[in-house]
Amino acid sequence: MENNLIFAPVALQVALTLWLYIALAIAKSGATKRGEVNEERRALHDDAWPDSVLKINNNIRNQFELPMLFYVLVIVLWSMDAVNTYVHISAWAFVVSRIVHMTVHTGSNYVPLRRRVFMLGGFILIGLVGFLAYKLITG
Template identity: 35%
Template sequence: MTVQAILAPVFAQVLLTFALLFWTGRVRFAEVGAGRVRIGDIALGERNWPAKAQQAANAFSNQFELPVLFYGLVALALYTRKADLLFVVLAWIFVASRVVHAGIYVTSNRVVRRFQAYAVGVLVLLLMWIIFAVRILVAPLAV
């Protein structure tokens, strides 16, 4: 696989993270501008934001949890040259699950649906790590 094909899902995940950052800012500024939030109320804790603003902030924060394992895996797969078509397809499925998860989080916030999207991402990422580990551990035996 080409470096571009391997990194394209990473760029999409990074784009999602920045989009959620800007979304969070927009929602928060709107809440302050509308007078529903006073700066003093949120100066020491984010939990005083209204639900929509907190949902956006939580969706943004989630991009620094599970995706960290994704970024690390992609870097290792690139370095070891163990990324193939299956790896790229699974990477895109992982990123799609993150987009769906974030979309649910900032809109309806239906917890069951949000969990389902999260679970898909977890399982796909786990599968990616297992495949990668097997390829690394078996590679010396195949030489």
């Protein structure tokens, strides 16, 4: 398998984050037009915005948590020439978990499901860290 293909799920994760920024701009514009925003508080206070905006905004924050570790792991594994089928499958599974997490978070926001999906992504990253440790130990 081509090692550089490991950047395809990375590109999709980046696209997901950029899509959320676009969705946030659209949601904020709509909320403002509908008069759902406390104009006096909007510059500094999240509570000035309706829940529909807050869900997207909070999910954007999540895109700078686990995904940052994902980016680092992929770059390190790629630079070590340690990308294999396991890494590819794990990378795609992680990104799919992030898409599902985003869908739940910005939709129903059902916390028990959102937590399980978040934890799945975390366990995938733990597996990649374990693989990286194995590669570092065994050379």
